[in-house]
Amino acid sequence: MLGRPVVEELVRRGHDVRVLTRTPPSDPLPGAEHHEVDLVTGAGLDDALAGVDAVIEAANTPGTGRKATPVLVEGTRRLLQAEARAGVGHHVAISIVGIDAVPFSYYRAKLAQEQLVQEGPVAWSIVRATQFHQLLDWTFASTARAGFVPANGFAMAPVDPRFVARALVDAAQDGPGGRLAPVAGPQVVPVGQLARQWASARRRRRPALPLPLPRRARRALRAGGLVPAGDDVRSGGPSFGDWLRSDAQPRTAAVVAA
Ligand SMILES: NC(=O)c1ccc[n+]([C@@H]2O[C@H](COP(=O)([O-])OP(=O)(O)OC[C@H]3O[C@@H](n4cnc5c(N)ncnc54)[C@H](OP(=O)(O)O)[C@@H]3O)[C@@H](O)[C@H]2O)c1
Structure with a gap:
């Protein structure tokens, strides 16, 4: 979801782009060089990173914390070590708003990934x-x-990954900046309302029922855990409703539980 718009944005801004992927596509993204790598084994990383100024890491793996660890944590550790060997000057990491507030196991893996980046050998x-x-x-x-569709009242601020890609490419261009402003969509909306928008756009009539969630997670979500707080939020891009109506979005087959 995120990697492709990042590559498109980099190409649009005139950068030399290498796509690091396990399976170079038969229809390569125009303007980008594809390199076969595997974060789980480290294969291909040294060759792919030679001469690279900055890395934007947008890898992911479907599943909960334990399943996500080999790519998000161990893979990031391998990647950072390879970047240090290659003399890469900047590692840009994508993370998720609320990972320290909402007790999902996938979020624990993201926290561990952030920590590796912060304590790692490459400016970040x-x-x-x-x-x-x-x-x-x-x-x-x-x-x-x-x-059913969810009827829960907790708030979300979903975002178009093309908007996130712009923030990541800005970060790469600006140089190591530490923790940057969080990125969010233009509206903060209860999930039940988002689900109704979805049901109407996709023409699926279903009863609205609360999504069953563990009590601690429910409490953290109700307290606004998924919505960025403060004045320095970078918000924008199409709203979920506009995105659904635009029909320009690719459908995804597998998505991680974020
Ligand atoms: N999804 C969300 O709502 C969301 C929100 C905020 C932040 N994020 C973060 O954004 C990042 C990207 O998420 P996404 O949803 O865009 O993921 P995605 O669509 O599932 O894409 C993840 C990519 O990771 C690559 N990958 C997986 N295993 C790999 C391995 N062993 N070696 C090398 N590459 C591997 C895959 O590329 P190949 O198959 O080509 O190898 C895949 O295209 C993650 O860090 C996620 O936590 C996601």
Whole structure:
């Protein structure tokens, strides 16, 4: 979801771009060189990083904390070590708003990843973002298959990953900046309302029921855990409703539980 718009944004701004991927596509992204790597084994990293100024890490793996660890934590450790060997000057990491407030196991892996970046051998920037529109699309489609759409009242500020990509590319261009402003969509909306927008746009009539969540997570979400606080939030891009109506978005087959 995020990697492609990052590459497109870098190419649009005239950078030389290398895409590090396990499976170089048969239709390579125009303007980018593809390199086969695997963060889990470290294969290909040294060759792919030779001569690189900055890395924007947008890897992910579906699943909960333990399943995410080999890529998000061990993979990031391997990547940072390879970057240090290659003399890369800047590591830009994408993280998620609220990972220290909401007790999801995937978020624990993201916290561990942030810590590695902060304590690692390469100068860094970290950008936290809210949930991508595609994640909500996938979540609501999944619950609809199970016969309902969520009616929960906790707030979200979903964002278009193309807007997040612009913030990451700005960060890469600006140089190591530490923790940067969090990125969010233009509206803060209760999840039940987002689900109704989705059901109407996708023409799926389903009863609205509360998504079952563990008590601690429910409390953290109700307290606004997924919404960035403060004045320095970088918010924008199309709202979830506009994104659904635009129909320009690719559908996703597999999404991590963020
Ligand atoms: N999804 C959200 O709502 C959201 C919100 C905020 C932040 N984030 C963060 O944004 C980042 C990207 O998330 P996403 O949703 O865009 O993920 P995604 O669509 O699932 O893409 C993840 C990419 O990681 C690559 N990858 C997986 N295993 C790899 C490995 N062993 N070696 C090298 N590459 C590997 C895959 O590329 P190949 O298959 O080409 O190898 C895949 O395209 C994650 O750090 C996530 O926590 C996500």
